Amino acid sequence: MKPPQLTVVGSINEDITAVGNRLPAPGETVSTADVRHSPGGKGANQAAAAARLGADVRLVGARGNDGAGLRSLEALQAAGVDVSGVAVVARPTGTALIVVDADGENQIAVAPGANHEVQVAQTLSEAPAILCQLELPLATTVAAVERATGFVALNASPAVPLPTDLLDRCDLVVVNESEYAAVPALSGARLVVVTYGAKGAVAFRSGRSIAYAEAPKVEVVSTVGAGDAFCAALVVGLLEGLPVPDALSTACAVGGAAVGTSGAQPPLRPLRDYLAADATTRTARRTVHGRRRTADQ
Structure with missing residues (x-):
């Protein structure tokens, strides 16, 4: 089967992690x-994850003409991402300052740098699917969504007030628990997936819960890249035609794999590996524990 095509419009940073x-x-x-x-x-992380999971991925972004930008570009190419849409600009490459504790929790401060110079071309309208985040200026994200003619996914992170027209155009919005609470308008969006860390994730359609997936029990090294890996896996799964409950549980499996590594761009396997592993786990749970809750319960 031909891999799904995905254009990611998003940020490129160098992470400095303590x-x-x-x-x-x-x-x-x-x-x-x-x-x-x-x-x-977030843009580079999600592009790298989607490519490693098996999608045909192109990244639209910007980097500085510096060592950090070159290292970021090389990492994306190694993951299999098409970087022809990454511009070199006068500003330095974006930088994220991250502190991680012994339990894998983190604090992050970001200096956007070159990410404020991302330009959205008219050719974006030819992309079958796009994935955006909110580490670029909101006007850039809005322009990308307005030009899109195919599937539109938005990782609404970090949380900011969002125009109603933007949310109405999105086929999928992904947020964490605190972001969902911070943007009340999300409760009416077409399809919203909310992540709850170790408690799993829930999908809402027009405010109604339609699917729940447990998070796997894993040893946590760092949570820095988990949300981006989850988001990429969810989008790739939906583009491959998985039903929402299956895409959600597979994304949780991928997020669980990501927390076991220290980097924001973990060495993921093809999506089908996590789908198979998740199906085995769910079968074992049904065998041991009896009837499992349904998506609408």
């Missing part, structure tokens, strides 16, 4: 055991 025993409180300094530089940015 790993310590705990996160600092306001005004506090804590010592860290390790500092590392790695490729990141």
